[in-house]
Amino acid sequence: MEEVAKVAGVSLATVSRALRTPEAVSPKLRTRIEEVSRRLGYAPNRIAGSLAGARTPLIGVIVPSLTNSFFAGTLEQMTTLFEAKGYQLMIGQHGYDTDREERIVAAFASWNPSALVVTGRAHTRNTLNTLSSSACPVVEMWDHGERPLDSGIGFSNRAAGKLAARFFAEQGIAKAAFVGAILDKDDRARARAEGFRQEFLHLTRFEPLIVTANNRELGEGGSALKRVLGQQPETSAIAFSGDMLAVGAMFEADRIGLSIPGDLKILGYGDLDIARNTNPRLTTIRPPHNAIGEAVVRHVLERLEAPDTPSVNLDLGVKLILRETV
Amino acid sequence: MEEVAKVAGVSLATVSRALRTPEAVSPKLRTRIEEVSRRLGYAPNRIAGSLAGARTPLIGVIVPSLTNSFFAGTLEQMTTLFEAKGYQLMIGQHGYDTDREERIVAAFASWNPSALVVTGRAHTRNTLNTLSSSACPVVEMWDHGERPLDSGIGFSNRAAGKLAARFFAEQGIAKAAFVGAILDKDDRARARAEGFRQEFLHLTRFEPLIVTANNRELGEGGSALKRVLGQQPETSAIAFSGDMLAVGAMFEADRIGLSIPGDLKILGYGDLDIARNTNPRLTTIRPPHNAIGEAVVRHVLERLEAPDTPSVNLDLGVKLILRETV
DNA sequence: CTGTTAGCGCGTTCAA
DNA sequence: TTGAACGCGCTAACAG
Numbered sequence: 001m002e003e004v005a006k007v008a009g010v011s012l013a014t015v016s017r018a019l020r021t022p023e024a025v026s027p028k029l030r031t032r033i034e035e036v037s038r039r040l041g042y043a044p045n046r047i048a049g050s051l052a053g054a055r056t057p058l059i060g061v062i063v064p065s066l067t068n069s070f071f072a073g074t075l076e077q078m079t080t081l082f083e084a085k086g087y088q089l090m091i092g093q094h095g096y097d098t099d100r101e102e103r104i105v106a107a108f109a110s111w112n113p114s115a116l117v118v119t120g121r122a123h124t125r126n127t128l129n130t131l132s133s134s135a136c137p138v139v140e141m142w143d144h145g146e147r148p149l150d151s152g153i154g155f156s157n158r159a160a161g162k163l164a165a166r167f168f169a170e171q172g173i174a175k176a177a178f179v180g181a182i183l184d185k186d187d188r189a190r191a192r193a194e195g196f197r198q199e200f201l202h203l204t205r206f207e208p209l210i211v212t213a214n215n216r217e218l219g220e221g222g223s224a225l226k227r228v229l230g231q232q233p234e235t236s237a238i239a240f241s242g243d244m245l246a247v248g249a250m251f252e253a254d255r256i257g258l259s260i261p262g263d264l265k266i267l268g269y270g271d272l273d274i275a276r277n278t279n280p281r282l283t284t285i286r287p288p289h290n291a292i293g294e295a296v297v298r299h300v301l302e303r304l305e306a307p308d309t310p311s312v313n314l315d316l317g318v319k320l321i322l323r324e325t326v
Numbered sequence: 327m328e329e330v331a332k333v334a335g336v337s338l339a340t341v342s343r344a345l346r347t348p349e350a351v352s353p354k355l356r357t358r359i360e361e362v363s364r365r366l367g368y369a370p371n372r373i374a375g376s377l378a379g380a381r382t383p384l385i386g387v388i389v390p391s392l393t394n395s396f397f398a399g400t401l402e403q404m405t406t407l408f409e410a411k412g413y414q415l416m417i418g419q420h421g422y423d424t425d426r427e428e429r430i431v432a433a434f435a436s437w438n439p440s441a442l443v444v445t446g447r448a449h450t451r452n453t454l455n456t457l458s459s460s461a462c463p464v465v466e467m468w469d470h471g472e473r474p475l476d477s478g479i480g481f482s483n484r485a486a487g488k489l490a491a492r493f494f495a496e497q498g499i500a501k502a503a504f505v506g507a508i509l510d511k512d513d514r515a516r517a518r519a520e521g522f523r524q525e526f527l528h529l530t531r532f533e534p535l536i537v538t539a540n541n542r543e544l545g546e547g548g549s550a551l552k553r554v555l556g557q558q559p560e561t562s563a564i565a566f567s568g569d570m571l572a573v574g575a576m577f578e579a580d581r582i583g584l585s586i587p588g589d590l591k592i593l594g595y596g597d598l599d600i601a602r603n604t605n606p607r608l609t610t611i612r613p614p615h616n617a618i619g620e621a622v623v624r625h626v627l628e629r630l631e632a633p634d635t636p637s638v639n640l641d642l643g644v645k646l647i648l649r650e651t652v
Numbered sequence: 653c654t655g656t657t658a659g660c661g662c663g664t665t666c667a668a
Numbered sequence: 669t670t671g672a673a674c675g676c677g678c679t680a681a682c683a684g
Binding site for chain 1: 367369370371372373374376377382391392393395398399401402405406409414415416417418419421430432433435436437438455456459543544545548570573574577580581599600602603604605
């Protein structure tokens with residue numbers, strides 16, 4: 001910056017102003033400075049800028065997994081939208097480990113970002129402390145519940161589970177099952193499983209079978225199907241915690257000669273691209289993935305532009321996408 | 327920090343040392359300072375630390391897309407490995423737009439990170455300038471070619487395309503096609519397409535049909551199949567630039583009553599989880615996804631620990647995974 | 653091993 | 669509209 005100032009024949013302060021708040025500098029100086037700094041390939045040091053300015057154009061976002069297409073989609077969307085406003089995303093990933101989340105939140109907070117976005121509502125006490133003592137807007141996304149720490153934008157996973165149960169119950173199904181990936185770690189999947197169980201029991205008086213899959217990938221769907229059929233052979237409908245598991249089960253059903261939906265009804269969750277293309281096409285529950293990303297960005301930007309904007313707590317709801325597997 | 331120093335009865339420098347280089351402080355002071363800073367909930371300001379220390383525990387990684395499972399996988403792996411060494415990933419995503427890449431690289435460089443990792447070998451002149459004038463190790467990953475800017479870790483996509491062509495040619499196929507997603511933007515897919523075309527022509531004297539898909543998703547695989555069959559009805563083998571497209575084509579083939587591999591042979595690329603589970607199981611080419619992530623991390627850490635470590639240019643190769651669709 | 657001191661590169665007052 | 673000066677919070681020399 002010193003060099004730019006020297007070449008342009010102005011002071012450091014003027015260079016800073018020309019680049020940061022151009023309207024506060026006379027047009028001729030401004031263009032000269034801009035020209036010089038371009039010619040010299042000057043790139044301001046953001047570290048110094050942030051230290052002096054006490055604000056960082058950084059937004060911390062923490063998700064459980066980058067390979068989960070929901071979070072990847074939300075992140076891709078948020079990256080693009082925030083980038084357009086000059087903010088940079090710091091992305092963290094904790095693999096459904098709340099202790100790791102704690103460390104990541106602490107690390108992010110120490111960059112004092114403009115906003116912090118975390119996934120879900122289950123955090124350690126320390127995470128909560130760090131989050132609430134950081135002087136920026138905090139959004140808990142992908143989950144809806146009472147009293148978020150600051151703002152909450154998501155939907156009720158429990159309600160999504162209930163929706164599935166109600167749908168099965170209305171079809172007169174008695175023997176149902178829910179297959180969920182890593183239910184011990186993924187609170188959202190667990191909430192869906194619990195909602196399903198509770199509502200199905202309530203409506204039909206039958207206890208559904210709950211089976212845990214070891215991951216959310218296709219192959220596990222096939223083995224989970226075998227386990228379900230082993231434990232409860234008369235099962236006539238299965239809800240899955242993810243479309244990939246459901247599709248894996250469809251492939252397996254095909255292999256063992258089970259027809260869908262005749263012999264077995266299958267309900268997915270996620271409405272991934274694949275759900276529209278299987279044979280038969282997969283009936284599934286669609287979470288508001290895009291709406292979440294957009295709402296988070298919109299809300300954060302509002303808070304940043306008008307700091308007195310109040311927090312929100314939004315339930316964006318889910319939708320049943322009726323296709324051919326039920 | 328001042329408060330911690332006061333309460334612990336030491337100077338600022340000692341607090342800094344106790345937290346940064348504990349071995350340089352006497353055990354009793356160290357424990358006292360650690361205890362006080364924990365009690366006070368002191369979190370060092372990384373911005374200030376980086377400005378003073380002239381090093382940032384930040385590694386910039388730029389990929390074309392977060393929703394592409396390859397990059398997501400590599401990122402997930404790199405996040406975990408780097409985090410264990412105290413580095414934080416800054417993740418950028420440019421959507422196959424080199425101008426956007428240019429802006430992201432510039433933004434990242436201005437945080438002066440410990441290392442910069444970009445995807446591929448095609449960059450704008452400005453990107454190249456920024457990259458080479460940044461004082462940190464630079465890795466171009468996922469692509470292999472001559473003379474990387476600094477280090478290169480990947481494989482030859484052209485060779486992957488040739489492998490597919492050779493495989494088809496050996497089966498005595500005359501009418502083949504290559505379906506690639508957004509070939510106009512994705513240089514790696516284009517390199518595979520070109521390698522395929524060149525080698526197939528060379529070995530069989532037949533020009534293969536090259537078809538561009540609009541995205542890399544399943545639905546497009548189905549429509550691409552229809553287009554291929556429309557333009558070249560006798561096609562007996564198709565290579566795809568991604569497994570998802572291939573699976574979409576398999577679903578569509580099923581719908582129109584084409585048997586695989588009898589009527590049509592299908593070759594994927596990626597060896598995603600789904601490839602092991604379709605009926606029939608998908609024959610595919612596996613890029614060294616995990617090896618890339620590991621090699622990048624290992625190399626960067628070496629360079630960071632021993633700055634005189636030389637650059638590398640690694641070709642990690644691909645592998646044909648023989649299953650049932652060819 | 654510990655304290656004192658001098659910046660790191662910039663944004664932002666305050667005067668001019 | 670511009671320039672001089674200060675300080676953001678910390679680390680790294682240096683001296684003790």
